[in-house]
Amino acid sequence: MTRIDVGSVLRHSANLPFSDLVTRPTGAAVRRCIQTELAALSEGDVALLDFSRIGMMDYSCADEVVAKLLIALAGQDAHSGYIVFHGITDAHLEAIETVLDHHGLALVVQFADGGARLVGSVTDDERAIWETVYARGAVATNHEPAERARILESLVQRRLLRHDGVAYAPLGPVQ
Amino acid sequence: MTVVIAVPSSLDDLTFESVLDQLAPHPADAKVIVDARHSTFATPYGLTALLTLAQTRAEKAEFLPPENPDTVSYWARAGFFRHAEELFDVRGHVPRPRSSGESDVLLEVTPVTRSDDVHGVVERIQERAASILLNKLHLESRATMGFAMTLSEACQNIVEHAGRGGWVMVQAYNYRRRLGGRFVVVIAVCDAGVGFRSSLESGQRRPLTDRWDDAVALEAAVVNGVSRYGDAGRGQGLKGIRGYVHRWEGKLSVRSGSARIALIPNWDDDVPRRENLAFFPGAQLQITIPEKVSAAA
Numbered sequence: 001m002t003r004i005d006v007g008s009v010l011r012h013s014a015n016l017p018f019s020d021l022v023t024r025p026t027g028a029a030v031r032r033c034i035q036t037e038l039a040a041l042s043e044g045d046v047a048l049l050d051f052s053r054i055g056m057m058d059y060s061c062a063d064e065v066v067a068k069l070l071i072a073l074a075g076q077d078a079h080s081g082y083i084v085f086h087g088i089t090d091a092h093l094e095a096i097e098t099v100l101d102h103h104g105l106a107l108v109v110q111f112a113d114g115g116a117r118l119v120g121s122v123t124d125d126e127r128a129i130w131e132t133v134y135a136r137g138a139v140a141t142n143h144e145p146a147e148r149a150r151i152l153e154s155l156v157q158r159r160l161l162r163h164d165g166v167a168y169a170p171l172g173p174v175q
Numbered sequence: 176m177t178v179v180i181a182v183p184s185s186l187d188d189l190t191f192e193s194v195l196d197q198l199a200p201h202p203a204d205a206k207v208i209v210d211a212r213h214s215t216f217a218t219p220y221g222l223t224a225l226l227t228l229a230q231t232r233a234e235k236a237e238f239l240p241p242e243n244p245d246t247v248s249y250w251a252r253a254g255f256f257r258h259a260e261e262l263f264d265v266r267g268h269v270p271r272p273r274s275s276g277e278s279d280v281l282l283e284v285t286p287v288t289r290s291d292d293v294h295g296v297v298e299r300i301q302e303r304a305a306s307i308l309l310n311k312l313h314l315e316s317r318a319t320m321g322f323a324m325t326l327s328e329a330c331q332n333i334v335e336h337a338g339r340g341g342w343v344m345v346q347a348y349n350y351r352r353r354l355g356g357r358f359v360v361v362i363a364v365c366d367a368g369v370g371f372r373s374s375l376e377s378g379q380r381r382p383l384t385d386r387w388d389d390a391v392a393l394e395a396a397v398v399n400g401v402s403r404y405g406d407a408g409r410g411q412g413l414k415g416i417r418g419y420v421h422r423w424e425g426k427l428s429v430r431s432g433s434a435r436i437a438l439i440p441n442w443d444d445d446v447p448r449r450e451n452l453a454f455f456p457g458a459q460l461q462i463t464i465p466e467k468v469s470a471a472a
Contacts, residue, residue, distance in 0.1 A: 022297050022327040023290040024335065056301070056320050058327040059415040063408040091320045095415070102411055 001046055002037070006065075006087075007053025009033045021057040021092075027064025034069060041081040044162065046171050048110065052087030062095035063102075070105045073159060082159050084110040084171045085119075093119070108160055110172050118160065126151055130160060138167040182211035186221030188363075188428060188461050189445075192452060194228065199453035204233035209263065214241045219344035219363035220461045222255045222284055226342050229262035230367040231456055238263035253344065254283030281307060281345040281360065288340035293330045296343060297323050304360070307347045311358045312466045314423060321419045322360070322464070328412035329364040329460055336403065337368025337457060350465070354442055358466040367457040371396045371431040378403025389432030390450045397429050397436060416462065425464040431457065440465075 010016055013033035016026060038047055051057075057065075066085075073083065088096065088109045097119060100106060106120030118130050129151050133139050141163075144152065152168045155161040161168050180197045183190040194209075201207070209225065217225075229236055238259060241247045250256060251270045259265055282300050287293065304326075305319040312318075326345065333341040343364045350359040372392035375381055380403050382395050395401040397417070400410030420427045420438060428437035428445070435449040442465065 016291075016294065018294045018298060020294065020297050020301075020323070022324075023293050023331055025290045026294070056297070056323050058297075058324040058331075059411040060328065060331055063411055067408055090317060094317075094321065095324060098415060098418075099408065099411060103407065 001048055002041060003048045003050055004034055004037050005050050005053065006030065006034070007051075010054070019053065019055040021054050021061040021065060023058070024060045024064050027061035028068075030061075031065050031069055034065070035072065038073075038081055038083070044081070046082040046084060046162075048086050049083055050086045051089075051092055054087070055091065057092045057095045059095045059098055062092075062099045066096050066107070067099040067103050067105060070100075070107060070159075071103065074157070082162055082171050084108045084116070086110050086112075088119075096120075106158060106160055108171050114172065116170065116172055122160075126155060130155055133161055133168055134170045138164060138169045141166050141168060177206040177208060179208045179210055182209060182214045182225070184213050184215050186211075186214055186217040186225075188218065188220040188224075188430070188459070191221055191224050194224075195453040195455050198228070202233075203231060206234055207232060207236040208239065209236050210239045212239050212242045215243050215246050217246075217250065218461075219253075219284075219346050219361050220365065220459065222250065222253055223342040223344050223363045223365040224459055226255070226258055226262060226284065227365040227367045227457060227459065228455075229259070230339070236263050238265045240265060240267060240269050252283075253280045253346070254285070258284055258286065258342070281347055282343065284342055284344045286340055287330045287333045287343050287364070287366075290331070290334050293327055293334060296330055297327050300326060300345060304345070307358075307360055308464075311347060312360060312464065314464075314467055318423055318464075321422070325416050325419045325462060326362055328416055329362060329462065331412060332458065332460070333364065333366045333368065336371075336374045337366040339366065339368045339457075341366025341368065341457070350463075354465055357468065360464045362462040363460070365457070365459040367455075370457050371429075374403045375401060378405065380405070388434065388450075390434035390436070390448060393429055393431055393434050393436045394448075397427075420462060420464070423464050423467075425462060427463075428461045430455070430459040 009030050085107050100120030104121045106122045109117045109119050116134055118127055178201050180194055183193055248270050252272045256269045281303055285296055301323050304322050308314045308318050330343050345362050347360045349356045372389050375392050380401055381387055397413055400414045402409035424440045426440050426443055433452045433454045437445050437447055439445050
């Protein structure tokens with residue numbers, strides 16, 4: 001598990017002495033730094049994107065940092081890693097939910113106690129199945145009804161779950 | 176010939192139109208005196224729009240400051256003269272504020288040219304805005320974050336689209352004319368850049384409609400979220416501003432070129448769309464968030 005401190009990226013890698021994620025150029029600079037770190041991950045690795053030291057985030061920055069990162073990750077040529085988000089607060093959530101909804105995206109927020117929450121554009125069935133996998137720790141790939149198997153596979157494609165051998169597994173827990 | 180432009184005694188987004196009406200018949204290189212001697216009140220829109228006006232003049236205009244000592248003192252504390260002295264030939268003596276840290280203005284007139292300026296504005300506003308929004312406007316704490324986001328997005332429109340620097344100012348005051356003395360917080364963001372119509376044209380983003388003018392361009396951008404950039408993620412800033420204004424029963428007005436559109440709450444009787452106004456370059460945006468009153472009040 002690789003932890004990427006977004007606050008540190010903002011202040012050091014993107015060379016901006018601020019704690020708020022605002023403006024598109026800032027978001028683009030931060031995203032490029034994060035993508036460089038993600039490129040070093042091994043296949044199947046999970047990166048923890050930590051927003052604990054970020055103040056507020058506006059819509060433009062959420063689009064640049066969160067949405068474009070998820071879109072790139074879901075692209076065919078993207079590195080096949082996974083991201084979980086940590087340290088997300090109400091100060092970030094409105095902008096994040098807005099851009100996720102705009103693009104039809106979703107992400108996994110991981111809490112310090114190991115709990116997790118699915119945020120963004122998902123159907124009730126997708127959410128229910130995702131929560132089942134997280135509650136059980138894993139769900140076997142065989143013996144699943146066709147529709148449920150299709151949704152599980154879709155959640156993997158969207159990088160909200162991952163394959164773990166013959167099972168569907170959560171992206172965490174985070175150590 | 177020298178043209179004297181009389182600034183209204185009460186200068187806000189609506190009365191500023193009389194300034195533009197006086198200016199419209201004259202070319203940009205005409206010698207102009209902007210006479211604010213009889214002004215006694217100005218909103219953030221009024222002050223930032225005056226600076227924007229100065230930016231549009233080919234020949235530096237003269238400026239006659241308010242004669243009322245309280246008014247001229249407030250305009251100084253608001254940071255108006257700090258910038259006006261670079262853009263106008265300011266006649267007479269104007270007071271010097273002791274330091275920007277002692278101002279009673281929520282956010283003084285601040286230039287916005289680069290994205291770093293937006294960072295600075297957001298950093299400076301948050302603590303003071305939180306206090307005003309919670310204690311004076313009685314809004315929920317989540318309104319504070321949305322306020323900073325709204326301010327950030329409004330300022331970014333200058334950086335992303337205007338093509339030249341503009342101005343932002345934020346102030347809280349009793350709104351006697353409309354709300355019976357309820358508190359409001361007002362954001363004004365004004366620039367003299369290319370405006371919405373030219374911005375959309377530059378990105379080949381004109382809607383597929385035969386009618387094409389400033390009003391249609393404003394509606395496309397502000398109401399329908401069209402941006403000059405084809406990127407699917409664009410247009411969310413103004414959408415976010417609209418959502419924030421609607422949630423807190425505020426008012427949004429945007430003027431560009433010869434048109435102005437407004438999202439109007441119940442407490443106001445403005446009209447949603449004005450056309451054939453005196454042409455003025457760029458975009459001028461105002462957001463008004465009112466004090467919340469309890470249902471029992």
